[in-house]
Amino acid sequence: MARALLLRVARYPPLPTPSALSQTRLLPLRRHAPSPLRFVPFALPSSSVSTSSDAPSDGGGGRKGGDGGAGTGGCVDYLGMSDEELMEQCEMGTFKASGPGGQHRNKRESAVRLKHRPTGIIAQRDSPQAVEDRSQHMNRASALSRLRTLIALKVRRPINLEDYTPPVELLQILPLKSTVRGKDVGPQIGPNNSKFSPGMQALLDLLFAVEGSVSDAAKILGLSTGALSRLILSDDSLRTAANELRASKGLKPLR
Amino acid sequence: MATLSLSSRPLTFLRPNRTKPPLHRLLRRKPLASSSASALTPPTPLPDPTDPGPTPLFLRPASHPVPAAALAAFRRRAAALVPPSAPHLHRHLRWLLADAAADPSSDPALLRAPLDHLEAMWTGHVRDRRPFQYVVGNEHWRDLVVAVREGVLIPRPETEAVVDMVRKVEGFADGWWADLGTGSGAIAVAVARELGAEGRMFAVDVSEVAVEVATLNVQRYGVQGKVEIRHGSWFEPLQDVEGKLMGVISNPPYIPTDDLPGLQPEVGWHEPKLALDGGKEGLEHLLHLCEGLSSVLKPGGFFVFETNGNKQSEFLVDLISTKWNSSFRNVEAVLDFAEIKRFVTGYRR
Numbered sequence: 001m002a003r004a005l006l007l008r009v010a011r012y013p014p015l016p017t018p019s020a021l022s023q024t025r026l027l028p029l030r031r032h033a034p035s036p037l038r039f040v041p042f043a044l045p046s047s048s049v050s051t052s053s054d055a056p057s058d059g060g061g062g063r064k065g066g067d068g069g070a071g072t073g074g075c076v077d078y079l080g081m082s083d084e085e086l087m088e089q090c091e092m093g094t095f096k097a098s099g100p101g102g103q104h105r106n107k108r109e110s111a112v113r114l115k116h117r118p119t120g121i122i123a124q125r126d127s128p129q130a131v132e133d134r135s136q137h138m139n140r141a142s143a144l145s146r147l148r149t150l151i152a153l154k155v156r157r158p159i160n161l162e163d164y165t166p167p168v169e170l171l172q173i174l175p176l177k178s179t180v181r182g183k184d185v186g187p188q189i190g191p192n193n194s195k196f197s198p199g200m201q202a203l204l205d206l207l208f209a210v211e212g213s214v215s216d217a218a219k220i221l222g223l224s225t226g227a228l229s230r231l232i233l234s235d236d237s238l239r240t241a242a243n244e245l246r247a248s249k250g251l252k253p254l255r
Numbered sequence: 256m257a258t259l260s261l262s263s264r265p266l267t268f269l270r271p272n273r274t275k276p277p278l279h280r281l282l283r284r285k286p287l288a289s290s291s292a293s294a295l296t297p298p299t300p301l302p303d304p305t306d307p308g309p310t311p312l313f314l315r316p317a318s319h320p321v322p323a324a325a326l327a328a329f330r331r332r333a334a335a336l337v338p339p340s341a342p343h344l345h346r347h348l349r350w351l352l353a354d355a356a357a358d359p360s361s362d363p364a365l366l367r368a369p370l371d372h373l374e375a376m377w378t379g380h381v382r383d384r385r386p387f388q389y390v391v392g393n394e395h396w397r398d399l400v401v402a403v404r405e406g407v408l409i410p411r412p413e414t415e416a417v418v419d420m421v422r423k424v425e426g427f428a429d430g431w432w433a434d435l436g437t438g439s440g441a442i443a444v445a446v447a448r449e450l451g452a453e454g455r456m457f458a459v460d461v462s463e464v465a466v467e468v469a470t471l472n473v474q475r476y477g478v479q480g481k482v483e484i485r486h487g488s489w490f491e492p493l494q495d496v497e498g499k500l501m502g503v504i505s506n507p508p509y510i511p512t513d514d515l516p517g518l519q520p521e522v523g524w525h526e527p528k529l530a531l532d533g534g535k536e537g538l539e540h541l542l543h544l545c546e547g548l549s550s551v552l553k554p555g556g557f558f559v560f561e562t563n564g565n566k567q568s569e570f571l572v573d574l575i576s577t578k579w580n581s582s583f584r585n586v587e588a589v590l591d592f593a594e595i596k597r598f599v600t601g602y603r604r
Contacts, residue, residue, distance in 0.1 A: 084419070092592045092593075100563070100564055100595075101411075101413055101564070101591065101593050101595055101597070102411055102413050102414075102509075102561065102562075102563065102564065102591075102595075102597060103408070103411065103506075103508070103509065103510055103522070103530075103531055103563075104510065104514075104518060104519065104522065105411070105519060105522065106386050106388075106409060106519060106521040106522050106526075107343065107519075108343070108412065132346070133395065134350060134394075134395035135395035135396055135397060135398065135399075135412075135415075136412035136415065137396070137397040137398065137412070137415045138395070138397075138398060
C-alpha cells in the first residue's frame, strides 16, 4: 500500500531537531533569566571574532544538551559535540549569494566564515594573510576548529564549588604533578592538540567560579599557584582570556 | 499500485558508446599507494613512458632548473597580468608556483615544466580563461588532491557534501555502491577510502578520458582494491550487480541545454559538454537515473543525486513521491552550503 512519503526539505547540515529547539531557554544572552551559560566579554588579540548581541532566534541548543558532562552542571556541552553536530548549529553566511552554483561555477570562496547560531560566535580566518587551504572542505574544518577554541574561550558554564570534581578533559591538560590527576588520565595534552579546547573551557569555568583567583583554582586542581600560572601562560589565547576574566574581577593580569 | 517501470528508451544517442579504452595499459601500472599515504601527498605513480595521456603538471618530475631571479621575474610578469581587484587570480599564481616547483625558494628552483611553458599556462588561464585546475592538473577536494584534465568535470565544492550524506547511511561501510558518471573519480575515491572490508564501489563513466583519470586517482589513493571502474553509460555496465547495491550516487549533467551559452567561460568554453549538458530542462539524465534506480538498488538502498538547484530538486522529489511512491520512501531535497536545494536523496522501499 502506498504510504504517505515523508516529504520535507532537509538541510545540509540539517536543522536542529525540535527537541533541541525546546532548549533555547538554556542558552546565553537571556539576561532577564538566570542562565547556565554566560559570556565573559573580552577582546581577543588579532582576532576576527565578534559576538552578535541578538538573542538566538533559530535555536539549535544541541542534542547533547541534557547529557551534561562532568562538572558542567547539565548545560550545553558544545565542545562535546561531533564536528557534524556542531556544524548543524552553524551558518556559512558567506555563500548565500553565490549564484546558481554547482556545475555552473568555477570559483572557490576565499574564506569560510561560520556563525554558531546558539551563541552568536563567528569564526573565520585569523587574518587575511593566514594560510588558506585550496579545498573548501579543509577551510571549513579549520574554521570549525577555530570555532571550538572560541567557544572554549567565551562560553562560561557555572560550577558548584561545593561538590566540584575537575572533569577529565581538564585533568588531561594539567601537568603530571597535579595531585588530583589520576594515573589513568594519560599524558598531558598541549595547546596544539584538538582536545585542548574542552580542557581550556573547563579551566576557565573553574577560574570564573573562583572569581579569577589562580591560587584558589590551583588548590582545587592539586597544583602550586606557579604551576597553574605557567599552564595558563603557555597558550596565548588562554592567557588573554584568563587575564580578561581577572580584569573583570579587579585582579592584576598574569605575566 | 504502480510499480516502477524501467525505461527502455535508448540513451545511446545522448551518450554514444565509444570503443573501449585500452584498460590493460592503464591497469598495468604498479599499485603505488599505501594505506598510510597522507591525504595531501599521495604517492605519485612513476611516469609510464608508454602512457600517452598527459601527466598533470603537479605530478611531473621537477627536472627543470631555473635561476631564482628568473623565477622571481616570471612571478612579477605573471602578477602584472592580473589586476589587484582579482584576488583569486593572485591566489592561483601562488598555487601555480607551489604546484610547479619542488621548492620555490631554492636557487636554482627545480620546476616541473620549463619556464616558458609556465608562462604559456598562466596566459592560458588569465587570457583564455582555461580553468586553473586544468592548468595545474588537480583540484583540492575534501582532503584529496584529485587529478583532473580536459575532458573531465572539475569536482565542485558543493559535491563534497555527498560523501558525508553517504557516510551516514546505516551499514554504509560494508555495502556495494555505485558512482554513476564518476568523472575524475573524486566521489568514488573519497567514499572508497572510508569503506570497510566488504565495501565496494563501482565507478561508471561513458567517457574514456574519465575512465583514465579516475583510474589514476584510484591508484594514487591506493583504493584499487575497493573501486572497480567500469566503462559505459549509467546503469549499462552494472547488470551483474542489479538488486545488490546499497547505494547509488550521481552528479550527472544537469544544466539545461539552453543555459549552456551563458556559462562562465572557464566552464562553458573548457569543461566537457558531456558532463554539463542535461538536455531539455536539464532533466534528461536525472530522469533516466531515477527510472533505473529501483532495479539496481537492493530493498532499503539509498540514493543521492546532485541537481541544478531548487526547481529540479522540487520537481524530482514531487515526481518520485507521486509516480514512484510504491518504490521509494523518505524522498527529500537537501540544501547545499549556499542554502540551495542541491541534492535529492531517498531510500528504496
